[in-house]
Amino acid sequence: MDYQLTEDQRTIIELAREIAQKKIVKVREEYDEKEKFPWDIVEEIRKADLFGVYLPEEYGGTGGGNLELGLVVEELSRACGGISLCVATSALCAFPILIFGNEAQKKKWLTDLASGKRLGAFTITEPEAGSDATSTKTTARLEGNHYVIDGTKNFCSSGEAAQIYTLFASTNPRRGPRGISAFVVEKGTPGFSFGKKEKKMGIRANSTYELIFHNCKVPKENLLGQEGAGLLVAQGTFDYSRPGVASQALGIAQGALDETLSYIRIRKQFNQTIISFQAIQHMMADCATQIEAARALLYSVCRAMDRQLHAAVQESAKNKKTVHETLRAMGASRWTKESAMVKLFCSDMAMRVTTDCVQMCGGIGFMRDFPVEKYMRDAKITQIYEGTNQIQRNEIAMMLIKELAQQGRRAAAAA
Template sequence: MNSDFDSYRLSDEHEALREAVRDLAEKEIAPHAAEVDEQGRFPSEARDALVKAGFHAIIVPEEYGGEGADELAGCIVMEEVARVCASSSLIPGVNGLGLTPILLSASDELKKQVLPSIASGESMISYALSEREAGSDAAAMKTRARRDGDEWVLDGTKCWISNAGESDWYTVMAVTDPEKKANGISAFVVHSGDPGFEVGPKERKLGIHGSPTREIYFQGCRIPSDRIIGKEGTGFKTALATLDHTRPTIGAQAVGIAQGALDTAIAYVKERSQFGKKIAEFQGLQFMLADMAMKVEAARQLVYVAASRAERGEKNLGFISSAAKCLASDTAMSVTTDAVQLLGGAGYTRDFPVERMMRDAKITQIYEGTNQVQRMVMARSLLK
């Protein structure tokens, strides 16, 4: 074979990154994961460790003080952190989601204003698209932004905002021209110190207890006019383009959760004995493990392909990004459920991490577009 062709594999740099992140996750993040979940507290140890290593927002370009890593590297970070603690993986995950609209559409001046503080780890950024009555139907949002001299004034409420209250910066979608429906939505960057910005109480959730989810309120919230992302009316297009890039990272998070549960299940069945032999010797359980591992590997490959295509800016990313997120999150739910089953009564207790992983896995089927929406996106792409 001609050696000019790169065979289909991760680069040495990506493999080295995986080792580094896995090492950090096992030493600095895993020991706190159960307590973070139990107490519902923000994983500050994870944030400190990720910032120190430069893994908290790895896709910020070098010119703004970041690592300048590609989207596949971002997925590897997500996967390896989620393998031990899904809540902690939302530190790089939510930063990536909040940053991507800025990377895709903002002026260079706005990038210079926002990105360096995120690159340094001094600040985090969240993404504010959803509202109580505008979830899957995001274009139905009611939050408004109007011009007033040299400022924009925002009014409204956003909900389900991951890491709200921990983040300083917020990428916010708001209606600037109600007549134009989706084409009347614009994107802005709001800072927590802006007058008229407030954060609501924490939601009480099934899983990802360490990542606070809150409403955020804009009450005559004033921001400088240069904090609009791109041109007026392009916000919804930017939001959709963002999801094409970030859905694979949710897929990566799901793969990590599933891998963590599979690792725990394999270790457990090798140790536990029933009927005078290790339960790993029972073919029924071997088949379960084989199916779990097969699904995880299939999901991982699809996520990596989607991230690589997004990095190259290929056209028609919608199908592959939705497929990666959908397959991986469905896999995480089934694999974590099977892991709890394999551990039996022990799996249902908090002495083992699989019950936490099962609870954490569920959100991956819901956020950044429910899996019903992902199937709509895929079908639309097939039928157009």
């Protein structure tokens, strides 16, 4: 389908596709088997200037938005959903800085994230705070010019590889959810160390680590937004970052179907190619239709978000307010419902499509030296992280209920 992409967007796809096909395909199996972080591919992505496609030019980016970021993640994930994750986690680290950070913070951290000189990560999950971030136990107490952070975070993607981390900790445990605040912590800060490296089902080329903070002193200036506004920062981030998970899921599904089609047009049984059986053709048709429906939804949501965010970024450069404050002043809509919808739709689609791809390939589809089973393993995480799909459904339903209540109030006022 023709999505009316611009010249720049088509160039981004070409650059990412070249890395995917020429560099990633030949190493993905090894990186998955050895659970090795893909530093040589990181270098290729840096050289192609693809880490900062969604960031404003004043912070070293190339001025695109979520659609451009999604195109990079989709193309790289088409080859390997584990290797592509280093781009998405850097963006997940960058969004709270871009949206809630002041000018000095944006200048300090976004430039390196845009060039890929330093990778980013985002850490909110804890052993007792998964879906329920309000249970955050990590604390940050203000002592003079520093916050002192104590606690343990887990399941941090790009952990250890990243150098800039956005982190959530309680500055006032008595205030519960309203006591959580957001910070930036740099690798190498005394008191910040890495614990267990997780062994995983999928996305094994990305490192998932436990992070340990013991008397870790970070400068007061590393607080993002207001004290106590951490959950607002987290939700405001997910509103913009969940399409990145959706892009990863979309690329994984497309890659699995590409590999499957190349195989079933050659493989013969009963003196016919597998692709000539109608039962298989119907599965192929369903997979292709679901992929295209997911892409159409994702691109249109990204475009709508990008229009609003670009306007707010430009305005905030003039009014010296944060992007978040500017969005509020503009009366901008939140993207909670739409970003949950694309994440939910694309990841459920990817799980169905990759499972069907294994089925279409038969026994070889189940084997680790054939690429299709890895797509199915990699797809699974997209239904779990940045909020499980149960949580996405909760959020969508909550937004629908809110909208109904607003409509009711408007109707009552008009009556």
